[in-house]
Structure formats: structure tokens, C-alpha cells
Amino acid sequence: MTAPSTGISAPLAQDAPPSPPPSMRLRELVFGAACAAAVRAAARLGVADALGDTPMSARDLAAAVKTEPGPLRRLLRALSCYGVFAERADGTFVHTEMSRLLREDDPNSLRYISLWCTEPWTWDAWPKLDEAVRTGRNVVEDLYGKEFFVYLNEDAPESADVFNRAMTTSSEQSARDVAALLDLSGASSVADIGGGQGHVVASLLDKYPAMRGFLLDLPRVVENAVPRLRTGGDLAGRVRIVPGDVRESVPVEADVYVIKNILEWDDESTARLLRNVVEAGGPGARVVVIENLVDDTPSMRFSTAMDLLLLLNVGGAKHTTDSMTGRLKAAGLAVGDIRPVNPYLHAFDCIVPV
Numbered sequence: 001m002t003a004p005s006t007g008i009s010a011p012l013a014q015d016a017p018p019s020p021p022p023s024m025r026l027r028e029l030v031f032g033a034a035c036a037a038a039v040r041a042a043a044r045l046g047v048a049d050a051l052g053d054t055p056m057s058a059r060d061l062a063a064a065v066k067t068e069p070g071p072l073r074r075l076l077r078a079l080s081c082y083g084v085f086a087e088r089a090d091g092t093f094v095h096t097e098m099s100r101l102l103r104e105d106d107p108n109s110l111r112y113i114s115l116w117c118t119e120p121w122t123w124d125a126w127p128k129l130d131e132a133v134r135t136g137r138n139v140v141e142d143l144y145g146k147e148f149f150v151y152l153n154e155d156a157p158e159s160a161d162v163f164n165r166a167m168t169t170s171s172e173q174s175a176r177d178v179a180a181l182l183d184l185s186g187a188s189s190v191a192d193i194g195g196g197q198g199h200v201v202a203s204l205l206d207k208y209p210a211m212r213g214f215l216l217d218l219p220r221v222v223e224n225a226v227p228r229l230r231t232g233g234d235l236a237g238r239v240r241i242v243p244g245d246v247r248e249s250v251p252v253e254a255d256v257y258v259i260k261n262i263l264e265w266d267d268e269s270t271a272r273l274l275r276n277v278v279e280a281g282g283p284g285a286r287v288v289v290i291e292n293l294v295d296d297t298p299s300m301r302f303s304t305a306m307d308l309l310l311l312l313n314v315g316g317a318k319h320t321t322d323s324m325t326g327r328l329k330a331a332g333l334a335v336g337d338i339r340p341v342n343p344y345l346h347a348f349d350c351i352v353p354v
């Protein structure tokens, strides 16, 4: 086959390979760590950022990202097998839809999510999955001697930074969907519980110009709240940032409480947080819980892997519609509509009964 002379033609390595036999498929599966490590290496080296729209040789790419050309070629060849980058007949490499998502400047970038899912602590934790399955408990406390988020913020600042950036990416992308879905007319205040850097509350304050907001999260997280919410920001006058552990207390009275991607930790923490919200809001308060569900998702492989990672780090789980509803009802909430926010998230609209 001759190399195309101009432009970027369909790369050879993207042609769908025949499905391997089971014995090879299992061999491939047990090398999943190699695949994850290869994506991580490419993300850390900035290979996707260095490759533009013009095909590049491994040698030129290696010069751009300051690596040895031979090993970089091997990394790209391994990734190309999975459709991350593609090799052309002339030996140059081009982007694929997946490799573009590793670029930091891609509007749907997954660079920080890729790093987050492969952070150093995950490589300590995965080998202990059998232990976690046996005991039903997280393994992080045995590994590092403290709760996961405490470990992250106190001992692993680079991982904490990656986590915050990963959350920022996914929050920015989902905050717009949450604001579009939620009709908060009639409410005058909203509290985002474990709201990270505040993208959801900022989107809601944008949608409702008379609304006041609260952002609650751990101290080191809210220190990095989006600048719009901090002193001098255009929303600062309408928002109060409340640092603290929401399992200890939720010291704000609001008409609506949003709890997004929080109730994935251990059941005791879920029960305590919901109890605090019910007490803080009082009868009539609206509580909107937003979660990825394992029984209604277009991506079971991703969601079930995340479910196992939650077992390892916080002794938690991804929920099904029933398991989420059960916990909300057990906390004394009246569960109303359950609606999709986008293909990955569902909102459980609840009320504290009068």
C-alpha cells in the first residue's frame, strides 16, 4: 500500500481489527495496566498537545516533548492499537478522536480525568482489590493511615491538584446541563454541598440574577474556588463560601440544596450528610441529588470501574436508582421526579416533608 501524498487520509491503524480469540482477549485484559500507564505517560509528556493537524514522525514528536525517539515510537505504537493516535503507512503519527481528547486545549478535554484515574495512589490501591472485596472496606486508610480526602489534601498535593482540575473539567461541562435542567423559580437561595470549586453554584447564580448562593467544601478545595465567587469576582456579593466537613455540619439555611457526585462514599457518611441537610433546610426545603447511576448509563465498563475505585478509596459505590432512592428515603426525604441531566447524570428531586 502506498503512502498518501497529501493531507491526512484515514490512518491504517484505525481500521477495525478482527476480534481476538478469548485466550488473547484475556491476555489483553490482564495487561490493562499497561494500557492505562501508556495513556498516562502520553498525557504527562504532552504528546497530544505537541501533535497538531500535520502528521509527525516519532523523531519530531520526541524532539518536541523531549524524550528518546525509539521509546516514544513504542509508546505511540501501543496506544495506536487502542485507537489513541494512529500510525500512517509512512510511519508518521496523526490524531484520532480519542487522542485529541488528551489535548489540554480540547473543549471536551479528558487530559486531567485521564491523569486522575491513573494517579500514583491508584497503583497502590488496585492490587488490594481482593482485600476490599473480602472486607467491604476501603484500602486507603490502611495504606496511608488517614481518610482518602484528608490524605489527598494533606499528603498528595500534586494528586489533589489533578483531582481539582479533573473536577473542574467535568463540572464545567456538567454545570451548564444542571443549570439548564433545574427550575429554581420561586427559590431565593441555593447551597451546593461538596460543590468543589463552585461551577454549579456559579451557573445557577448566572441563571437566576436575584438568587443567593452558598458553596460548601473542604477548606483546601474552596481556597481555589472559581475567581468569580471570590472577593472581587462578579458573583462574590451573592455567594458565601463555607469551608468545612459537611458530615460534621451543614451550617447554612437555603431553599434548595444541591448534592452532586457526593453520595458515592460510605453509607455512614451519606446518612450523616443527609441528616445535616434535612436539619439545616427544615420542612419544605428542596434537596436535589445528582449522581451517575450504574443501572442507567451508556458506559457500564467505565461506571463499574469507577464503582470499584470508589470501594478502594472511600469504601463507597456508584448507585443504582433503587439504592439511591433507598438511602434518600431512609434519611427522611420524600423522593419526587428522577430525571436525566445528560447521558451520564441523573437528578433525584426531593423535599424535606412538612
Ligand SMILES: C[S@@+](CC[C@H](N)C(=O)[O-])C[C@H]1O[C@@H](n2cnc3c(N)ncnc32)[C@H](O)[C@@H]1O
Pocket (backbone or CB within 6 Å): 149, 167, 170, 171, 193, 194, 195, 196, 197, 216, 217, 218, 221, 244, 245, 246, 247, 259, 260, 261, 262
Ligand atoms: C466528586 S467531587 C464532586 C464535586 C462537585 N460537587 C461536582 O459535582 O463537580 C467530591 C467533592 O466532595 C468534596 N468532599 C469530600 N469530602 C468532603 C467533606 N467531608 N466535606 C465537604 N466536602 C467534601 C471533595 O472535596 C470534592 O470537591
